[in-house]
Amino acid sequence: MDVKEVSGEIPLKEEKSVCNDPSVVKEGKAEILLSSSKKVFYNPVQEFNRDLSVAVLKLFAEDHRETLKNKKKQADPILRFLDNEIPQEGVKYEGGIKILEALAASGLRSIRYAKEIPGVNSVLANDLSAKAVESIKSNITHNGVDDIVKTNHEDASMLMYSHRKPTHLRFDAVDLDPYGCPSIFLDAAVQCVSDGGLLLVTATDMAVLAGNSPESCHTKYGSISLKNKACHEMALRILLQCIESHANRYGRYIVPLLSLSADFYIRVFVKVYTGQVICKRSTSKLSLVYQCTGCETITLQQLGIMRQVENHIKFSLPAGPPVGQKCKHCGHKHHVGGPIWSDPIHDGDFLARLEHLVSQEKVNLKYGTAIRMEGVIALLREELLDVPLSALLNAGYRVSLSHACRTSVKTDAPSDLIWKVLRAWEVIHPVKRDRLAPNSPALAILSGDSDKKEGAKEGSESSDSVPEVSFQHHPDANPPSRRRGLVRFQENPAPNWGPGTRATAMTESNRNNPKREKNQGRKRERSSPGISNKVLRVE
Incomplete structure (x- = not known):
């Protein structure tokens, strides 16, 4: 299925002012x-x-x-x-x-x-x-x-x-x-x-x-x-x-x-x-990021802890790390990134x-x-203001889409619940396990503690300690911006577009640059008739 069908988006071309003179720009x-x-x-x-x-x-x-x-x-x-x-x-x-x-x-x-x-x-x-x-x-x-x-x-x-x-x-x-x-x-x-x-x-x-x-x-x-x-x-x-x-x-x-x-x-x-x-509160707004190299589960650790004690704020250092040597979901190791801004x-x-x-x-x-x-x-x-990274939807937790990626959502649901939802969905829509590599994160997660024994069905409830999994339609699953038919994700207005090339006059060092002059047109000289430049530019 095409992604546009899933997201309900209609391609939009940018509205441009019409001007017959190419040397004049109206905006x-x-x-x-x-x-x-x-x-x-x-x-x-x-x-x-x-x-x-x-x-x-x-x-x-x-x-x-x-x-x-x-x-x-x-x-x-x-x-x-x-x-x-x-x-x-x-x-x-x-x-x-x-x-x-x-x-x-x-x-x-x-x-x-x-x-x-x-x-x-x-x-x-x-x-x-x-x-x-x-x-x-x-x-x-x-x-x-x-x-x-x-x-x-x-x-x-x-x-x-x-x-x-x-x-x-x-x-x-x-x-x-x-x-x-x-x-x-x-x-x-x-x-x-x-x-x-x-x-x-x-x-x-x-x-x-x-x-x-x-x-x-x-x-x-x-x-x-x-x-x-x-x-x-x-x-x-x-x-x-x-x-x-x-x-x-x-x-x-x-x-x-x-x-x-x-x-x-x-x-x-x-x-x-x-x-x-x-x-002084800045350390509580910043976090290190622990990312599993297998399933990409994200765990954040604040650089500092801030809490209200009577009439004043007390600062302290967090204990860590918040993860073990290996991911508890798939058994892979972690990468450490950041710090990133983890506030709204x-x-x-x-x-x-x-x-x-x-x-x-x-x-x-x-x-x-x-x-x-x-x-x-x-x-x-509609985005959750204080949820830093992507996850999956589950009833009982806050969830929204993310403007930064049309196929992702943001939620405050714990990773245990996220993978439990995935396992419950796989019970209803099984995948062929023989197609998964023995050491793949997907196989490890699907083989973990799941609702399979309970025979999960659409609308059924789970019996273990993690909150229930239900696939019944939730009215808030279709956000207002989508119901209103707004264009939320822009389609590229032209092929091969991007930030453009740096202006030759942006820095004074570009003037009288012998190396720059020497290399002018070199890529064109390397090109051969009948051969695409895309093939030659393997760098």
């Missing part, structure tokens, strides 16, 4: 000129990323205005009626948020922020490439946002370091969308964002984060990645712990609003706060507001990817 309310498209990085596939960022920042700017109003009321009650100005899109707002796009490239994102978010004071579009900055300047003038968007030609980290202190120089929102790994910018980013400010971070090096190179993941993110079915969600949790780690060094901590795995990248939206005391990766209230905003603005066609946004946000709202 949202912005229009950019790509006269130097070979030199300045632009990826049309990231429209969903930009649409979602605009929507999130709209809510953030709204909250920022309310916070300022409350401060004014507390300072002087007479001022409570004075600040009734309603910010408009594309109009500079003196009391609004200050945004930094540290790696602006074409400047499209910065221009959209200025033209589409009410309550923006300023947007600083920075890039290391002089050609990129020139392109941004022309696009700013072309879109008529010179009073809001300013350009800067500097190394992103040095720019952010220069805005650490005094605090009034900090940005209310910092957007990091690099080509590859963002970790080299995080130390500066967590310092230059204001208290309660928003940090938006993208990572596209999914091979590293998803377990293909655990040693590289540790050097970049300070965490060992594991290759498993839940690798994309684990990638999100690795990135969150990396940001938290950088923030803790300066007495700061993060609160995730939204964490998303989409297409070829992950994207997180976190608020950054200051508080030495709360930083979304804010439920914020997601509810975001879903409401998108459904309203969908009517006015404000987002080119509105249909996809509505489906993904609905799915995120």
Whole structure:
């Protein structure tokens, strides 16, 4: 059966603005000129990323205005009626948020922020490439946002370091969308964002984060990645712990609003706060991951334990390890990964507001990817916020789908029950045991303590200590997002797509590079007529 039939999804192509001139890109309310498209990085596939960022920042700017109003009321009650100005899109707002796009490239994102978010004071579009900055300047003038968007030609980290202190120089929102790994910018980013400010971070090096190179993941993110079915969600949790780690060094901590795995990248939206005391709680938000090399059963161990004792919080160290030398389910050994962020990766209230905003603005066609946004946000709202990894459904335990993988679910059911459900299902739908290798995890699990002796049937109850297994239909098994027919999992809009190629002008070191010039066209020279390049490129 096709996976699309199981998930109830309909393939969706991204909604694109129509423009006859290939050197002009229209997205949202912005229009950019790509006269130097070979030199300045632009990826049309990231429209969903930009649409979602605009929507999130709209809510953030709204909250920022309310916070300022409350401060004014507390300072002087007479001022409570004075600040009734309603910010408009594309109009500079003196009391609004200050945004930094540290790696602006074409400047499209910065221009959209200025033209589409009410309550923006300023947007600083920075890039290391002089050609990129020139392109941004022309696009700013072309879109008529010179009073809001300013350009800067500097190394992103040095720019952010220069805005650490005094605090009034900090940005209310910092957007990091690099080509590859963002970790080299995080130390500066967590310092230059204001208290309660928003940090938006993208990572596209999914091979590293998803377990293909655990040693590289540790050097970049300070965490060992594991290759498993839940690798994309684990990638999100690795990135969150990396940001938290950088923030803790300066007495700061993060609160995730939204964490998303989409297409070829992950994207997180976190608020950054200051508080030495709360930083002590970080060990209870991080966990090591023990993964069975056979059945892939996951066991987490928190780095620290936090519990309330009378009127104060007491911290202690956990005892471990939480697993034996071999997996109790299949007899295989364990790999150890992490640490990962094991606290909630979304804010439920914020997601509810975001879903409401998108459904309203969908009517006015404000987002080119509105249909996809509505489906993904609905799915995120249905996710269990505090369950880190994938499992199976069973009555009596919380369960949801995972936006990071259409064929997985998330649950707080124990692994004993998960494998018991599998054994009970196998009694009703037997598999041919002779097809399983003698040392296979599947055979070991199916041969374990099961309900076979009880003759499990659909709707029957189990008699052993693990909770009952019932395959009767549960009304919550079909989530609202699916019943509403929302598009929750995007199909690739084009074959062989991805993050694109790095812009040749993104770093100054690309200039006058003799090795680069020497190797230009070498792959084309190796190709022979009539032979596919896919065959030749075995590397």
